[in-house]
Amino acid sequence: MIPIFLLGSAVYLGLQLAQQKLSHEKYMQEALARVKALENEVDALQEKRATQTPVTISGAIVDTKSKKLAWW
Helix, strand or coil: CCCHHHHHHHHHHHHHHHHHHHHHHHHHHHHHHHHHHHHHHHHHHHHHHHHCCCEEECCEEEECCCCEEEEC
16 A cells, blocks of 8 residues: 555645646746737837937937938
């Protein structure tokens, strides 16, 4: 017959493993949702920047599409 402490330890370790797996799965879902929210925010900011007119910085014109400075 299997000693009770061995059976109890196996059950405890099995339950602990299941809890850790579920906890990790929940964390990954939350992280994925956060990444999607940040990607949406980046897309919105890029759209906003693309629709703006070129910005001048102390005599230089910044081309917002190519991100280059032109001195003229």
